[in-house]
Amino acid sequence: MATSGVSIAEELRTALDGPWRAVRERARALLDDDRLYGDPSLDLKAARARVLEQMRLVATFDWVDSGFRHPDGTPGDAGAVVTALETLAYTDLSLWVKSGVQWGLFGGAVENLGTERHRKYLDELIPLRLLGCFAMTETGHGSDVANLETTATYDPATREFLVHSPTPSARKDYIGGAAEHARMAAVFAQLITGGESKGVHCFLVPIRDEAGGDLPGVTTYDCGYKGGLPGVDNGRIMFDQVRIPRENLLNRYADVAEDGAYSSDIENPSRRFFTTLGTLVRGRVSVGGAAAASARVALSIAVRYAEQRRQFADPDTGQETVLLDYRSHQRRLLPLVARSYALAFAQNDLVRRMHLVQTGQDTDPRAQRALENRAAGLKVAQTRFATAAIQECREACGGAGYLTENRLVTLKADTDVFTTFEGDNVVLTQLVAKDLLTAYADEVRDLDALGWVRFASTMARDVVRERSGVRQMIQRLRDRADDTVDEGDLSRRSLQLQLLADREDYMVRTAAHRLRARAKETGPFEAFNNAQDHILAAGSAHIDRLVLEAFIDGIAGIEDPDARALADTVCDLFVYSTIEQNQAWYIMHRFMSVERAKSVRRGVNELVDRLRPQALTLIEGLGVPEGVLRAAMLD
């Protein structure tokens, strides 16, 4: 049993490691290094300096170079670099965030929005000779990027742009790196030329001199203490008519000629805007991945602790009971472990899709859009999960869980902002749902809110399901048996997927109906706002279904029958607990009888019972090596 447990854990780990298994294996070895962990006793200044040193160490891992386009034009290994950097979440999330800002956001903007004339910056930023920041969010506008207030006005006389913060709310805010280390900012601003605004574009703006002082016209501020991430120097920037060369416009999708003439291959301004933002999808993919990785660390700690900590004697034996033998403790932790498996498979799938698009192997014109949507949805699912799961782990470890030496509180504090940055979760869920409601119709992004509501309310839902391919998957799975939703065996994958897909479909269809009914009576804002809770629920239902599909696909890749059987049980627990969370909906909408709903609840209990003896195997399968856990209470 013990040997078999180990080999099953290895099989599971291999499956969860996904397409970039070698990268993960190498990372696991590299990360057991004291230099990569945080030190809670450092003050802000020292914590930031330490993280910068850690980045220099990471730069020696050769993870980053290979992720950027090579000088000969061949694309970088996008999947490998995202996977490698994700593992930094096992050690210190400040390091992960600051690395993501430098190489992912700042470097990504230069690479994806810039052209050959900006290549020189990549050569400097990759080895950290040039430290940068990503100045998109402003005090007044975060989610609403299209309405940023910072301006970049072209002056043909000097062939320069003047970057300016016209109001206090135009101040760039929460910008990682802006408080201390960044010398240059990728600034998102309204491009104005010839007196006309051309919408948001990205500009490279030097902000500090070599000595670290603000350059003329630039004023930086320190955001100071935050809920976590002490090693990240978040700051604010105000620009007072700062002059930058014309060439500092990142001109992949639009350019301004010396005389001020504006040109772009993408005529539609809205489409240009979304194309610009779309290239930054890697950030969202990465945030979701790091959130899920953090939750895996927390669960690894909490489950191991629950296997060693005893409290209250069992009267049957006189022995004190191990925490994980309590039903309530199993119910607290094991469904989270199951969801952790589901999300790991979903993240692997997402990274693979991203890699295919970004390396030019997937040339379907709809692939980029679909990728953005999936990345948004999984970012929501994973960051929401991390927030809830780490909190549960902290509480499940009692007083010990509150001590910094056991890491859970730091994981909680550091990941807390993940539900907010790279897209607020509510706004992103809405984005996902809107695209569902309009079946990704290309013209919709260009519509204003009024147009959008009108469009959504006339869509048929069938387009959605057809395109998603879920029907084929259900059909394929169903070959095994002839289930109906009402009577069928709930342990059948086909039926499980059908239940999740039915919920999504119904919600999308009825949200559209609700919009239509309202739009006739009220303005579009009222119509939308009235249905907002419904729209958000539709988005969440969609994400659940995508995650289950990824889980099913992931299991199909496991060859060892024992490991596969265990993964199947974990998948059941994921499905049962997901349905249990939504059981009111299923009953109220007649997708499930009361008796069946009761059997779901019993099913969760049976499944945690069945999985309990394999808890440690499951944790080992999650792939967080013991050497990185570093929780004092685990001896």
Add this chain to the structure above:
Amino acid sequence: MATSGVSIAEELRTALDGPWRAVRERARALLDDDRLYGDPSLDLKAARARVLEQMRLVATFDWVDSGFRHPDGTPGDAGAVVTALETLAYTDLSLWVKSGVQWGLFGGAVENLGTERHRKYLDELIPLRLLGCFAMTETGHGSDVANLETTATYDPATREFLVHSPTPSARKDYIGGAAEHARMAAVFAQLITGGESKGVHCFLVPIRDEAGGDLPGVTTYDCGYKGGLPGVDNGRIMFDQVRIPRENLLNRYADVAEDGAYSSDIENPSRRFFTTLGTLVRGRVSVGGAAAASARVALSIAVRYAEQRRQFADPDTGQETVLLDYRSHQRRLLPLVARSYALAFAQNDLVRRMHLVQTGQDTDPRAQRALENRAAGLKVAQTRFATAAIQECREACGGAGYLTENRLVTLKADTDVFTTFEGDNVVLTQLVAKDLLTAYADEVRDLDALGWVRFASTMARDVVRERSGVRQMIQRLRDRADDTVDEGDLSRRSLQLQLLADREDYMVRTAAHRLRARAKETGPFEAFNNAQDHILAAGSAHIDRLVLEAFIDGIAGIEDPDARALADTVCDLFVYSTIEQNQAWYIMHRFMSVERAKSVRRGVNELVDRLRPQALTLIEGLGVPEGVLRAAMLD
């Protein structure tokens, strides 16, 4: 409307201020003082020193003296001191915790477990000339206090006790004050005399000399960094045969004579143990109150921010929309505001009951036991609420919410351990449910687990309800109309209370049934463990019902008709959102039709719509003065 809004807010505040309104009013004036707030830039040592200085300031408020028994024997004003100290949660939770340790736990142990010979310590500890700590929890035993391992063995030769930590897990752990400031510890240990163990008793053990060094045989350790509460010096203590005079036993309920003879007025050892612990109920009352107060601060900040922050233009008007005008934002925050009202009324009721018991005005022998249960239940409800509500507030404020200058992350970090200390929430919920299942039968506490399961499984549920008085209340409320649960008007208070009471009753009855069915087949642990999720749910249902009763009673005390009408709507939202959270249960157990459940969901939307214009009035009614909010983003 504006004038009326202000006066309605005042009426609500008066109602929520409760019996010790004058205390709250004075506190609100005292707390607008920079010296009482934390400073995130301090290191641990400086943060602890600062909090000690703050305590010296609080000592000048004359809050504490009056809470202790007067030298002439008249009881202190228990309600006033708990209410006053609770307000410290508005400023700095480290200050609140450290004050609670010194005056509440350490002082409370001396007062309630000691006798006249310990009066001298009170005279020293009240004005902070003697700093103490409360050394109950050990590394190996937290919730299971009866099985603490520390021993205090009487030596008649020297008339001393030898206090000793026999194993590493006997180490006192997480003890506030033990790392630096405490000179004396109230130590809970197994009393051994004449070779016989007499169970857990409390002893005063000097641990540090004047210079702050550990006394001989005592070794203290620093728990270091925690998830929050940086100003509290939590530590660990090991005792190596430390000798203390016989008189240092706190001998209110048991004593050891010079010759080692043990005596107690309470013959039953189990009852003696529970009597000892029962005197410490004020701690639980206080934790719940401080948790709810912290949530009020967070909600005051988040709702005010949601009233000023705009994002995305409304296409109907072109104006950017205030966050609180979004349905999703209303649904995030307003049900929490409603629950905050409910819990404030429930806390006032609890403090009043505690005051009557502790000042000898309520002499019903069952009152103490009922108080302990209510305190446990409300501690759970309030700390669980604080954790969820502050988290929601943080997320609802986006990036700004993550900055320490806006306080939400500090409130979250500091209160996070509240679900754990003074009784882990899972363990306490179980305690509440166990007493429900056995209808508070006195003999049950003395039973072992086997006996308990047998007893619980034979109880009829009717005793519970008869005793709780809920039936009378429903009857009284129902006089207004002839509702039936199925068809009646859900806005009727009688029906709402009936729904919550039905859920509680049904769960208690069926939990007993489930225990009985299982106990025949398996051992008591298996029987209990199999029903644990059910038992916990019964406890939670009970707490919800108590809170609603307190809300109803609280509203009855509001005279102004407009304020009362508003409070009635808030109560409706509390009930509807509570039922919505449990709607699956109501449908599955045929207490509610599907149609009615749908109307509950619509009802929540209608209620948040209706309350939205009054949001600021409601926040002002919560009684957290603007001067203590101190969030930089609120201008």
